[in-house]
Amino acid sequence: MVVKSRRLQRSRLSAALFTAMLLPLATGAFAQEGADSSSGDAQSQETSRATEIDKITVTGSLIPQTELETFSPVMTITAEDIRSRGFTSVSDVLQQNAVSTGGVQGAQTSASFTQGAETIGMFGLDPGYTKYLIDGRPMANYPALYNGSDTFNNISNIPIDLVESIEILPGGQSSLYGSDAIAGVINIKLKKQMDGTSLNLRGGWYGEGGGSSFRISVADGFSAADGRLNGLVGVQYEQRDPIWAYQRDLTKQYNTDGTSPPLASRDFLVYGYKDISNFGFGNFGYVPLPPEAEGCANVDHLFGGTEGERFRPGSGEYCGSFFTPGYRTLRNEKEATQFMGHLTYDFNDNAQLYADLLYSHEKVGYHVGSNYTWWGTGVKWGYFYDPDVDGLINLQRGFAPEDMGPEGYRNSMNFDASDAYQAALGVKGYFGESDWSYDFGGTHTRYELEERNFVRWADPINDYFQDKVLGPQQGWDPYFGAYPVFTPDYGAFYQPISPEDFASFTGYANSRSETSDTMIRGQVTNASLFELPGGDAGLAIALEWGRQKWDYTPDSRFLDGSIWGTTAVAGGGERDRHAATAELRMPLLDMLTLTTSGRYDSFSPDGGQKLDKTTYSVGLEFRPVDSLMFRGKYGTAFRAPTLSDQFQGRSGFYTFVTDYYLCSQAGFDPNDPAQIDACPTQLSNRQVFGTQSGNLELEPINADVWNAGVVWAPTSSLSFTADYYSWDIDNEVTQQSSDALMFQEYRCRAGIDDINSPTCVQTLAQVTRQASNNFVTEIYTPKINVSKRKMEAATASFNYLLGTDNWGQFVFDGNYTRILKHDRTIYEGDPTTDYLDNPYYSTDPKDRATLSGTWIKGDWSSTLYMNWMGETPNYIASVSTAGYDAPGAKKLDDYYTFNASVSYQALENLELSFLVNNLTNEMPPFDGSYPGSTGSPYNSSNYSVYGRSFYLEARYNFGN
Template sequence: MIIPCAGAAAQDEDPESSTQQSPRTLDRVTVTGSLIPQAQIETFTPVTVITAEDIQSRGFAAISDVLQQSAFSTGGVQGSQSSASFTQGAETISLFGLPPGYVKYLIDGRPMASYPALYNGSDTFNNISGIPIDLVERIEILPGGQSSLYGSDAIAGVINVILKKEMQGSALNIRGGTFTEGGGNSFRASFSTGFQSADGRTNALLGVQYEERDPIWAYDRDLTRQFFTQGSSPPLASRDYLVLSPFTSYKFLDPANCANVSGQFGGTVGLQRRPGFGDEYYCGSFYTPGYRTLRNGKEATQIYGNLTFEINEGMQLYANVLHSDEKVDYHVGSNFTWWGSNTESMGYYYYDPNLDDYLSLQRAFAPEEMGPGGFRNTMQHDDSKSTRVAVGLNGVFGDSAWDYDVGYTRTDYKLEEVAFVRFAEPMDNYFRERVLGPQLGLDPTYGFYPVYSPDYAAFYQPISPQDFASLTGYATTESKTVDQMLRFQVTNTQLFELPGGDAGLAVVAEVGNQEWRYDPDPGYLDGTIWGTTAVSGGGERDRYALTTELRMPVLEPLTVTLSGRYDAFKPEGGGTIDKPTYSLGLEYRPFEELLIRGKYGTAFRSPTLSDLYQGESGFFIAVTDYYACSLLGFEPGNTDACPAALSNRQVFGTQEGNLDLQPINADVWSVGVVWSPVPRMSINVDYHNWDIADEVTQQSTDALMLQEYRCRTGLDDINSQLCTTTLSQVTRNPATDQITEIYTPKINVSRQTLEAVSAGINYAMDVGIGALTFRGNYTQKIDHQYQQYAEDPYIDLLNNPFWSTDPKQKADASITWATDHWASTVYANWFSETPNYRSEVLAHYDDPLARKLPSHLIYNASVSFSPIEPLQFSLLVNNVFNKMPPMDWSYPGTTGAPYNENNFNVYGRALYLEARYLFGRN
């Protein structure tokens, strides 16, 4: 069941039964979005509740599926399809298109620890893949700024995952699945059992979940197994063996015309041609894009336990632990598994006196060179282990109305990334000895580049698996986060009497410590590992917070809620970073069926530990030198024919933390209505508004290249602050004027504003042969503006496709029919039009190929049958009609993934069979 934009169900109540009662007659319960137990299930803050029954009936396979398909999740995010990203093994979401780190994640009301690796190599975020989906009681999504209650990060909203606390008897669940297009076979099993002592004072629950799944490879899907055949340009084979000049482009120097390497990549390598590129010929394959994973393989085990013990009538001891051990496997693909001579250690280029030209060599490594198993032998493994322990005591102070809760929570999150790497010295030496030969001095023009007389026939040769193994291996990066907190709360729901009822007060004090360490293999930083670099850094800080909330029913129809919080962070090696936040919430009920609500408050995000302590970290990235391409007549948006040395330039980038960063600040407000025209129906509409300032930003590398082009060509004032900053971030080789390095620092400069509307409807009715339930949620972004630097004009993120390809609208809906033995659900997930590739590159739609792709709609369906009460069988079909991304013909033939990987996937239809058995219940 979903209660969209309504108050969360009780944390100790059955939410299904709660909706059948009048809000005025409920016992007081705790809801997400308030610290004070209260009688209303709908308050001034909208909350969406997704129950365990919803998760199961809609076929969701993971918590990330649940949240990414939420109507609030309108922003695209990097994931397992984002090859060679810094966190390809993790899963997250973006609420309303805001950064993933702007979401506060809670487990049972307490903050989750951050993922040790950094999103996009820069930002702290939460990985939601390690939560056992079979042990979840429900998920509560609270949109909007909530820092006055929950502190840092709660700008976009709060997501509270509530795990099961007690049960009668035991439950066994077995689920297996596959994709009709191939790959991704999965198996999941879980067991949970509950125990209660004879006197009722002790309750315990123990659960374990095990899951394994196979990866999906790009060659498993028609759209991704080869270069795009239906694009805006003919497909072009990968340059698996290429000799390249920065001045005269391609040189084809293979006397065998690729015959010696034709057996590679499954026998698909051959003589290929790119008209207009020097000699035009090279050795390559049309099928190399297939050699990467689109969905990670996974093996995971989670163990969960919860215990409560009533010491006496007014005092209870509680403890719980959640341990997750997860290993994901993936491959970044052929495009990132290669060797080239244009590196610093080899002088970037070499001079060949026989050809009187400056050249470089590059070649891909084929699966046949990796031995039996091919690319499966060279996968990357991310092994994460997290343990979360919470212990505490709650109760009542004597006969008073004051409750207390004192608890300690600690989470240790450790990540080990085992990456397949190429070792620089043996690899460079291998090609020097077999191909380049001895160095003959320095070039005659610049006196900088080494001179070689290579054996080109030796270059166009396969490498034996034994030689390949001697040049490659694995490197291990270890990282961790630690988050611990001591929390004390006192609450009084009968502080004093007002005309509308009793006022309530909650006061919370917190003290804690946070730590982040990221220790890459030294080879990433000292150049021992070829062609790859890494983030590094580490630090810790103490933190303190004091929170108060006062709820006042000043009149029978009007309730006012005030909250305020003070947060202070004390980083090692820095001063105190502090921030007060507050909020005012109003609930007005002119009559029982109608609630008018509103909230205004402030929110913030403290500089993260990585923002503060990230060391000077490097990364390699391919960029388009738009300025150099424009000098050859290839303007932005039309760079397909620009020489690869310019249009696909491999450069080194750097970034680092800044101890002088200040918090990101936000003013957030909302207003809405909830209307229940008939029993068992509710309709809600809420307007949300954000004004976010002082954002920490790291500039997009492609945006940096475009901006440099604009400055150097005079489209923007080269003396402006924007151009001065841009040009200082781009380093060019003084001899060739080619880009060698870019710098993307972290600073508090950016700002964005956002307006959105969310709506929902719930309706349940009896139809004679069962019950029918309908739930629907809808989100529309009205306006989203972004300003990177203070003097820059605002960028319209809803209408500028270069800066954002997120949909403006998103919706989900379900209809469920249930009887005593049968249940069936149809679930739909929809989002509106999105920009195509051409418009994204051009940043506008004023081009024949630039347009919007049609909206996207997928359906899930499930049928469950219970032949006897404790046994249930289910058939679940996700993406019933095997819907693929809308065809985008504006992609060129040089891509192997002609769709936006942040918005779509090509997994296709999934089938699951599930059996559940409940036993031992009274």
């Protein structure tokens, strides 16, 4: 067996921390792998190893060592923690962790660019600032781009039942792990050994409806060839139903408790300039319902009978429903299968072959909602002239579930199917009888994604409505000679559509994308390089070569205009990567250890210039007594331009923007959501074309990082940690949101900001307006190295183990994170924005904490897990530049959720569990500042409306 180690002289600190890790494993069939007496030697070896605590390799260091806590804080969530706290996925584990303070897009957004993926924002930084590893090897990047522009990792496809532990390493770690490790590193360790076969069955449901799930996993460990061949194989299968917005009271209809009355959707709308001879804002509005509409009677059965005649003050009448927000998914339906295999073969005492394989196939289904399932004349014709009205007119028509057939909106679902692979092969061991070890191997990751998008075909849908409603074009308008003339049949417009007709102009378009990363890596290590007063010095040196690839190929019809109202992001490229890493650990004294590391990375993109980066770190551990350690680290970190940053093609997209400037010119205050709501539709919800592209000239994002902290174990059963982190980040790649760009443009044109400032000059260059009427026609959101950011955060944790004679054992642990500072400068020369006190730029909480208590007695165990989130801004505070000074702005109350579980060891090899997540059925805190025009009166980046869920679980170990 290729293991050489020196045993730890156990300090009280190590004993406390190690006991805290092991005690929760005292219950559970999976945790008792090898409990069968036939496992004999293996079990005794494991017990001995656990008792003596041999040198181990911890996340945050390449050198095996005897300390569980080092200069780099590591948070560990074990498999038993995952099970007892009710977590349903790896993303659930991480999103409910205290370091996950940043809001991210998820399934509740319904129409994000990466609807089928899940991620976190560690310390409020962007998802791409966190490095994800599986068994110490980098994960494959998700092929689609987060928010349409950024590369990130999807963590929804990792088999949760086959995870041994998850380690979170906060702070900059690039000197060991390279690019992306600015916010921190997350290492997901899969199971590597098991005696016999284990079977896990789990079923769940939500009290509010929807989201029912079933999961089964099987894992089997084996040994052969006189113990020289060892392995583990495991399979997990999961199926989950969607949650629809109509299944939750808060999202089934337009907001009934907002700052304005509920506003029904405009499903049948005729709007425009009703008196062309008096062209201007004063005559813009809705054209009255014609007699042929029969007061919406012809369509009042749509949307479940909720369609009817509606009126918006200042605009006019139309046909709509208050319940259309319910026709979107809040949580994706899902079917997933994962397989993992781990194999080792000992050639001799000094050489071991290893092979690992992780494969995942995942299919998710979702619906973007009624707001995105419509047709209008504006996309093709802009406006048309109706001589009977003597006005420039547009038609808008939403599609109801009854238009789509018996299954309604299920007939227009979107589906993402993905296949992800990670394979590793290598050999490790020792050079003869020396203390030099080696690990030479290769890893290949690949992620393939197929997005099957429900679309409206541009020519068929326009032809259908022209044939049925508009009729033939009758020339050009008499005033400008620029707008086509139609005399619509309004009676035909205010009619339902047959499912056959709907199918004639809709269908599916398939887009394919993939990422891959091939890496060859060699490392040599000597944990006993030479002796120092405090112990043996250690050295590790590693060399890497890799080839990275990204390709996103949308269906060509997204790019040539064949698809109505939708376009796509395209691009692709490859690059070589080289890296060299060295780490030196030196116990200078019994109480003082110094660790240094350095790394050189270079990237050579095809067709672009080579870029490289050197990073380093210096860490100190000071132990004045056995029970106390002070620690600190200073270093540098970076993020290389991603392949999408470099190779994203000149891609277009359609988006709806609010023209804050023209709204302000029309007398509507952009700082007042209610007034913007009343701004004419053509300005407050204007569809424009946007462009974005990659940049081969981008440079790395740089960061100076440091942390300092203390670990204290006053007794062998109690420990505390507290750490402070600082980031100074510059050269950030920035791409503004369309809405933020339009709001900034208003501020510049209105003279609120200096029109000659760098921000205003850049902003006005990115917004294109028509010369004739000043309407926005196009926006450009480029990627450039320009922004700076400074952040400070603090974390704290504790573990306490209490054993009693009569009441069993109690295990408590807690984690707390507070963001102390988050300042950002978007463009050079601009004032710095305080993201903590300016809710317009960030709605993330400053504080987050978790607390867990577990009771174990005999065959019973129970856990109560609390997740706490501090105050966040309400809606008005987040949309007004006045922030908390805006009328009605305030902070929402703290938010608590509780998970609870009870487990019973029914038989020696059978454990039964009942789990309840969100025990008190907490919904997002009430926010009365949302207007009546929203169907989601809560911040979906921070809160969930899923509510209480229940799970039954059975875990059986068949033994050898």
